[in-house]
Amino acid sequence: MLFNNMKSSVIKLAFLTTLSTSMLMGCETTEENEATRIAELKSINITRDVEVEWRKQAGSGVENYFSNLQPAVVGDVIFAASRKGEVLAYNKLTGKMIWETDTRSNPPSFYDKLTFGDRETDKLSGGITAAYKNIYIGSENGEVIALSQESGELLWRQKVDGEVVAAPDAGDGWVAVSTTSGNVVVLHPDSGEMRWQAETTVPALTLRGTSSPTIESGGVLVGTATGKLQVMLLDQGLLAWDAQIAVVKGTTELERLIDVDSKPIVVGPDAYMIAYNGNLAAVDIQSGRVKWKREYSSYRNLTLDTGIIYLTDAKGFVTAVEASTGVEKWTNNDFYNRRLSQPVVYKDTIVVGDFEGYYHFLDKNSGVEISRYKLDDWDYSAFRWFVSWFTSEDRRAYASPVASEELLYIQTRDGELTALRLP
Template sequence: MKVLKVLQQGLLATALVSLGGCSLFEDEELTYKELQPFNATVNPSAQWDVSVGDGVENFFSRLNPAVVGDVIVAADRDGYVAAYSRSDGKRVWERDLQAEYTAQGASWLDGTESLRISGGVTGYAGKALLASENGDVFMLDAATGEVNWHAKVNAEIVADPAFDGSYVVVAAGNGQIFAFDAENGEEIWNLPTDVPALTLRGNSKPTLAAGGAIIGTATGKLTVVVLQNGQQAWEARLAVPKGATELQRLVDVDSAPIVSGPTIYNIAYNGQLAAVEIRTGRIVWQREYSSFQNLAMYGSNLYLTDTQDHVYSINTDGGIERWVNNDFEGRELTAPVYFQGYIVVGDDFGYLHFIDAQTGKTSGRLELDDAAYSQPVVEDDQLFIQTRDGTLLAVRIN
C-alpha cells in the first residue's frame, strides 16, 4: 500500500490505495507471490544486530541508516539517534533529540510529543543529517553526536536532506525546496514548486551536483535549481498526467536522481524512466516504467523496483532491458541496491532477497525478524538494513 496525501482547500487528508490498481471503495483481496524454492548460490548472514529505539512502527517512512567513516548512524521516528561501530555493532554514542527538542506534556499518552523523524539519515564529511515531519532539520557530528545546528521550516519533510559540504537542501511535502548554509544552518533561499490536489506520500531526495540541486517534483518533472541563488535552470518532464480522475493522473517523481558523468537518471510514477542531459535538460532516452522507489546504479546498469514489485536491470546505453525478476510480485519490495554481484531488496514480510546481477535469477535469501521498508545501505563488504521495529542489522555474504 502507498499513502496518498490529498490537499484541498487548505486541509490535509490522507487515503490509502493499492498501487496495483485496487479500488478505493471496494474490498479486494490483496495478492502476493509466495516464496518458491530456488537454487541458492549465496549464503548471506547477519554479522550483528542492535535495537535502535522503537523504529518507525507502521508509519510511512524512508528513514534509513547512514555510514559515516567507521560508524553507522541510525534513528527512530520519535527522535532517538545513535552511532554504532561498523565492525562489531557496539554503540559509540546515543542522543535523545525527542527529549531535547519536543514539548513536554504535548501528548496525553506518554507526556512527550514524537519528533516524527522521517527524512535521513544522510551522512557526509563527518556529519549526519536528519529531518522531520514537524519541519526540523538537524546536523549532528557523526563522531560525537553533538548537534551542530537545528533549523525549522513551516513544512513537513519526509525525504532525506542532501548535503555537499557547503549546502544542505531539503524538499518539503508542500512543494517548497529549502537551502541552508551547511556551516550554521541559516536559510539561504526557498523555492516553491507546484503540488497537485492528489500526490503520492513522499518526496524526491535532492541530488547536489555541478553547482545545482536536482529534484523530482509532484508534477512529473525533473528540475535543476542553482545552489548559489535558488533560481531554476531548467526542467524536464518525465510523466504527463493522463486519465479522468486525480488518482489516474498521479505522476510524482519521488526517486532520488542519479548523476553519472553528463547524464541524470530518474523515474516517475505512471511515467518514464529517463536519461537527461545535465547541462540542458534534454531527454536523451526514455522508457516506460513506473516507480516511486529510488534507483540503483552499478557500472553501466540501472536497477529498479516497479509498482508491481518487479525488479529490472536496464542498460544505461539506450535504456535496453537486460532482465526482469517477478518472483516477488505484491510483496512490497524496497528500492534495490547492488552488493557484491547481487541486487538486494527487502520485503514487507521480513526477508532480504539476493538476485544475481548478471542473470536476474533469485540466488539467496535472509529472513529478518520484521518488515524491511527502506533501501538497504552498502559500504565495502557490509550491507545494512533497518526494519520497522528498529532492528539494525549488518549483513555479510559467506
C-alpha cells in the same frame, strides 16, 4: 408461429445479454483480482547462505508510520535513528555502540521508558545523510536537524516550510532539502542558515513522499509532483530548466498521479530518474534535453552501478536497464505486489526487501534469486518476546538495506539494526 419466433428471439437475446454481462463482470473481477494479487514466494536453489554478523536495538524504530529513515555509513561507523528522536552510532564491524543521543527537547527518563510513558516524538522521517563531519535528518515537524558525527552533539535545528520526508542532500558546501509543500530549501551546513527557498507546484492529490534533491555542478536537481525534473541554480535558487518526465493519462485520480519521488542520479553529463505512472528517463543536465525515455512506473529510488540502472517498479518487478541506451537487460517478476524496497548493490548481488521482511539476493548479471533471508520472529530473547505482547513490536523491514564493503545492514520497524554477511 410468429409469436413463437419472437419469443425464441427474446429468450436468446436475454441469454446473450446475461452471458455478456457475466463475461464482462468476470473480466472485471479477474482484472481486480490480478491487480490485488500478491505473489507467493517460490522455492529457490540457495547457493550461498546469509549469516548474521551482529544485531542491536537502535532506538524505538518507526512503528507503523510512513518513514524514509535509513542508516548511513561513514568510515567504520554506522548511524541509525528512530522516529521519536533517538540517534545512535555503532562500530559497523562489531556493533559496539559509540554514542547515543536524543533530539527531543525533553528526552524521556528511564522510568518513562520502563512504564511505556515515552510518548513525545520529534517525528524524524527523512535521512540519515552524512557529510561535512555531521549527519542531517529531516522531520515531519518541518525541521532539519544537524548532529556531530564524532559525538552526537546537537549542532542546530532549522525550521522549514513543510514536512521533510526525504533525505537531505549535501554537496558543493551546502545542504538541500525538499518538503511536502513543494519547497526546495538550501541551508548552510554549519549553522542551518537559509540561503534560499524555491517553490514547485504541488497538485491536490500526490503520493506520500517527495524527491530527495541532488546537488551537482552548481545546480540543485529535484523531481516534482507534476512529473518534472527541475534544476535550480545553487547560488540563487532561480530555475535553470525543467524536463517533463511523465504526462497525465488515465481516467481515475490514482491513474493520473505522476510524482517523481526518486532522487535524481547524476553520472557525467546525464541525470536519471523515474516517475510513478510515467517513465524512466535520462536527461542532459546542461540543457534539460531528454535523451531517452522508457515506460516504467516507480516511487522508489534508483540504483546505478557500472553503467546499469537497477529499479523496482510499482508492481514489484526488479529490472536492470543499460544507462547509456535505456535497453532492458533483465527483469525478475517473481515478487508481484510484494512492495519491494529500492534495490541495493551488494557484492555480486542486487538486494531488495519486501513487505513481509524477506530479503532477496539476486544475481547482478541475470536477476535470478540465489539467496533469501528473513528475520525470524523467534530469533530473540524471551524478554523481548514478552514485551512484544504489550508494545506491538514489528520486526519487518521498512527501509532499503545499506551495503558497506563486506556487510549489509537492515533496520526493522521496531528499531532493530542487523548486520548480515553473504559469503
